[in-house]
Amino acid sequence: MFEFALLGLLHEAPMHGYELRKRLHDLLGAFRAFSYGSLYPTLRRLQRAGLIVEEGPEESALSWGRRARKVYELTPEGKERFADLLANAGPQTWDDDSFGVHLAFFSRTPADVRMRILEGRRRCVEERREGLRERLTRTGEQIDRYTRELHSQGLESTEREVRWLNELIAHEKSEQDE
């Protein structure tokens, strides 16, 4: 997921670690941490996999006096990898964290894949909703007051999210027909 986010961001422009993290924090900070403790290891992993490379030193010559930075840019394999991750958008794509990240890169995502992701996410949230409903309406072994409160709140918020997703999907459909 972190990998996906980094590859996505680097489509905009070559960047160094600190900047990537800052952008991610600004973009998705409310939904995920994107800590440095993951950032740098992930960058190295991507580099080892040949998906990104350190930009040539000509740039750093321009901005001399600046602190040491490592600017990374996508390789063709990196772009390919990003496209692959979108194309194979599977079950793990619909979970809470992952979905938010994908949404943030939706402008760069083909319309059919957008649809698949939105509908997958909806199915996923609907399943959670059904689980909560079932739990709340279950007779026998009455539930603890606080737990019930938690589940009610959860149910309400999943219901709202489903409605929201329906709107998004409807909007996609209407755009498709244009």
Add this chain to the structure above:
Amino acid sequence: MFEFALLGLLHEAPMHGYELRKRLHDLLGAFRAFSYGSLYPTLRRLQRAGLIVEEGPEESALSWGRRARKVYELTPEGKERFADLLANAGPQTWDDDSFGVHLAFFSRTPADVRMRILEGRRRCVEERREGLRERLTRTGEQIDRYTRELHSQGLESTEREVRWLNELIAHEKSEQDE
């Protein structure tokens, strides 16, 4: 967190791993995974720390023919540890996952600690809310349509959660006055 949940559950009765996981899944499955991949290592950790012990074999004699199970029960140190975790309920207690788990054990939680947790959680959600608000009302560099949608949805849901927390807090206060 897993540790907290296990210690909390074992206050009800001695149990074996599979059962603990099942109860947790039933109780909080909509909010957390509680996978076996964490369960068994955590149990061993708790055992090594002397917070739980394997129950004597007299039980397994009763239910012979059953499959091999390891039934754990709390030690006095385990109960103490649980109380400590409640007493020292700090910043990491208010995050999404953690808060849900705590709520599930609220009946076993002293009223003053309940208050601290609820108010901490509220502060935490309010901070997220402010971040989202600020992000959405920020002039300059207009946001991607989908990202804006995500943030709006996030803002709305944090607002709802704050309202919900206020109700819970009010209810606690009114109960306190009785």
Add this chain to the structure above:
DNA sequence: AGGTGATTATATCGGCGCGATACATCGTGT
């Protein structure tokens, strides 16, 4: 009697992401 699949039950492995922490440099205010 035999087969098949779901449930009960324990356990390990690899990997991701986090928080804490450690360094260094730079700009700004006091």
Add this chain to the structure above:
DNA sequence: ACACGATGTATCGCGCCGATATAATCACCT
């Protein structure tokens, strides 16, 4: 002159997850 916060890279330990292995038991069908 000094402190403080932002910039910048990096590591460490650990919690938790998903995938996987193994095996006994049970319900059901044939």
